[in-house]
Amino acid sequence: MSAPDCLKQTTMPGALPAGTEPPWEPLELKVPRTNHSRLIVPPPAAAVAMAPASAERLTRLSTCRIQGRSLPELRRWARQAVLEQARSYTSGLEQSAVEALGPGHPSALHGNSSTHAAAASAEGPLLVSGHQPAPAHPGVWLKNFLLGQLGSQLAGAVQLNLVVDQDLLAGPRMRVPAGTRLHPRIEYVPWDAERVVGPWEEAETVDETVFASFGERISEALSPWELTPVLARFWPVAVQHGHISRRPSDRLTAARHALETSWGLNNLELPLSQLCELDPFLWFASHLLAHLPRFISVHNQVLKEYRELNGIRSRNHPVPELVRAADGQCEAPFWVWRAGHTQRQRVFARQEGQTVILSADQEDFARLPLSAEMDACCAVEELRKLPARGIRLRTRALTTTLFARLCLADVFVHGIGGAKYDEMTDRIIMRFSGLEPPGFVTASGTLLLPFAEPYPVTRTDPGQLRHELRDRRYNPERASDVLQALSGSPSELQQLLDRKELLIAEQQAASGAGGSRRERRARSRQNRSRFLELQEINRQLAAIAPTDNGQKVEQQLHQAEEQLAANTVLRNREFDSWLYPEEPLRSFLCEDLFPADPAASGTAR
Template identity: 30%
Template sequence: MKNITYKAPKNNKEVFIDHAVDRIPDLAHENQQKMRGFKFEVNGIPFQILREKTREELLSMATNYTAGIQSLLLKRRSETCLYVRDSNQRDASWHKEQDKLPGKGLSRDHETIRDISIIQTGHEPILYYPGVWIKNHLTQHLAKRMGGVGVNMIVDNDACNMGFVYAPILSEDSATVQKVALVDRMDGVAYEEIVFGSPERMLTFKKEILNLLKTDAPDEKKGITFESMRVAFEEFIDRCMNIYYQGCTDMVGLLTTARRALEKDLGIDNLEIPVSWICETDGFYHFLLHIVYEAERFAKIYNEKLSEYRSIHKIRSKANPLPDLRIMGNLIELPFWTWKAGERRGKCYLMKEGTSLKVTNGADDLFVLGNSKEENIERLKALKDAKIKIRPRAITTTMFSRLFFSDVFIHGIGGAKYDTITDEIIAEIFSVAPPAFVTISTTLFLPFDTYNVNTEDLQALQRELTDMNYSPEHYVSGVAQNDREFIDRVNKKKRILEIMEASSKEEKKRYFDQIKALNTMNLNVIYAEIQRKRNEIDAAKIKLAYNEVIKFREYPVCIYPTKLLKEYFYDVFFGE
């Protein structure tokens, strides 16, 4: 297993990428060639046949979902809105099948989809920060360069633990980062379940953020910058409100559409597809069933690779980076979540009872495996009517995408670390070398000036203050230097230090107490110098805290001045 030690870029406008941009088109081609050589079967279907069918299914779904998202950005409300939250809600009148991929001019025939390069990335449907958003820019850049298709996977099956944004508070005498919730943390509830019953939460969110985007410092330049941030955020949240009033009330659709509008201004037109939609394809059903039948073997390999990862990275906790899959006699935990619409996510298991195989949530049976692939697929499809959902976990999400859909997957740093585990599982389960992936991140600071002070400067000041306490005679100044009592104490300290060199341990302790008493008296002489040093330290801490707020990486792109985003992201890859 690779020991990936990637770290987020520290400097402004610094990009971390592995592999180099110029190398990625060849990497995608190598992945294509590699996967064309795969000979294994999935749920009894040859890999090549299932991959080609799945690519057609998912590109069709992504085209339809993206068309629905785009329809929410119409200026005239009287025009038809094609957006639906759930793929199961579509009907024949919802969308006419297109012959070409929208905006690409590419045919949707079998041969084109089989051979075209699909560049994929993915993230939770949250308010992206620049280090995440750069994945979408790279996806667009590569799709255009390679004549391919860029697809962003909306990971709406994740638990809604990131329903907030960070905002800076920059007052004249302090600086902090404030967390502001768009939705309250909903442990175990997936993003796809979050719906706004009224616009009040967004209006409150707007007010809270705007109240933070200001400063009491009499700095005209800073005031202008904050005003441009307020304008950018107001435009973003007002767009969200407009989308809401068009009938899109779910969190995923709202934030995805608002992000798409921002991306449109920067020339990004990747397709979008939620994981919840991916899970309604035959390709995903076959993948799920393959793992169900291989449940015990998969769980053992999964746990073994997690253990190896923990060992390499010296992680003691059994819950990190992911918990093991439990094997409890005839009950085997599956790498999927399950829940009923509107409820919390729960674990999913395979239960063996004699010759019978059941998929269960631990309390209720979801379905019993039948004797044929067709029968099992139909039973999975029937779960939709009962509003029962089965979704992949982190590793099975990217495993499915990398094997059955994309030619190259673009990760952030966190995802790349975890996908070293996925690589090992793919290699073990399917006996193939996994397709390579790309990792990218960036850092973009808010456009405020920072103080010329760093941690090393603060540490030097703190060391100096410590030395003042141990050697106050080195810091005395002015008339105190000629004070007879002060001079006598300094000379006495020198004599004691000379005597201590040849003293026993017990004698040294006695002499040390004498030196401590002399230092205490001499400290009174340099009280003003000590106070000045403490003030310097306090000032350095305030400046460092201010710098940290400016250099914080995870502010959402919707509060950055639009001009800054365009200046940076337009040219970010042309220097590579």
């Protein structure tokens, strides 16, 4: 396409009337910590209603232009491209499941994820979530199953899980409980050899023997607790998928997807690395680059307000500000690195005439024919060449949800952390794009690993026992065993208590008195004398009773502290889901959130 054809006015007319941005109230979300508990906001029925409302609102914005394309046009294009890529990727995952688990596995039958999604149109409801490739605890994995249940209530819906494989792989190992119930500890079982920290998408399996034996070693580690982990049944899929991909991100995804499919879930999967190389995403990225100075202003102002609203002083939380240098270099909301490298670099852009020049680590790596007034066709052509040169241009977290919510999803499902983070995304959408942001759903939950029963001790128990010990020392007459013993000698008890009460009253009266130095010295001697007499009275009160003088309470305190320390492991909600026995895990994740009669919702498929 010639340069003149590219010169098209690009505007983002506000669908949100000026001055109508709602007040910013901090999002109040608390992790549900009780066993078998869930948090879903808004409730499932309201979340279902959110999908057609968002789709209808975004479809009407035909005058909203993104580098020459209307937002509805960009959404249709993005959804078609993403779903086509996701079907292809998911089909490969399901092929490995069939090869590893046999033709009886649901992936071999009509109705698996890729077959189901192939019958659905990109025009239908699209429900999206995402997480890193590593196994997650049940409260995070719950998002995938919520996608499925929401989709079951919407005719023609497709569910998509984005595998966030540009995040860093910190360590190829899984935490497991070890020790005893009273003295539990955390140990680590590796699923591969150690490697330099780097993006998941660049990592390949280092030690195939370690990887292949991981399922057996996890089972051995959990055998003292008499647990049979669900991982043992599906790890062969991860091993088998090595014939298609040696990347752990793909292999772990294959095993997880096989398990989900066996439980009736029909989500599609797509690595974010693949999404970032599709033309619709490159078009959207070009739009951000063409308007980068304005985006930075909006981003940094929203970040400032978020920190003030939440009382955050750190300059790096939740994200650092985007930098705008005096020489015209502007930091873009992307990462970049070269294939095979492990160090991600920040991306900078500068505008020179009708060209945007991208650089990282002070080295230019792309020249894009692009300006705020041009469409993005030529810029996309240049960005499309980067993978062949081994250059990975990837989203940061905020850019991921910005694209997913504006250009893909009718409903996006977050965990609590992502939901808090997306408070910023909402404001950026309002101010940068002039649009009412599509809604999102927040989901979290807690299912404790049933390896040992937690102790019935609370965080307040040690404090109460310490208070009781202190009271035994200074007020032994209050202890029940002392009172019982003293009841047999009331006259002796009364004499001691009367004398103690008198001494305390004298002490209180003396503490507020002034006087000369001589008088103060005299009072000091008197105070000392009263203190010693009070100690003696307390000793006599305690000695009257045949008591252990608090030894039993001290033992209870030691036991409470020991049990409380044990509960930090026994009640740990963040053990990976794959360690759980299949039945309680499936029961928690697949519990029906809707009435038995799906027609009751009015939109069931």
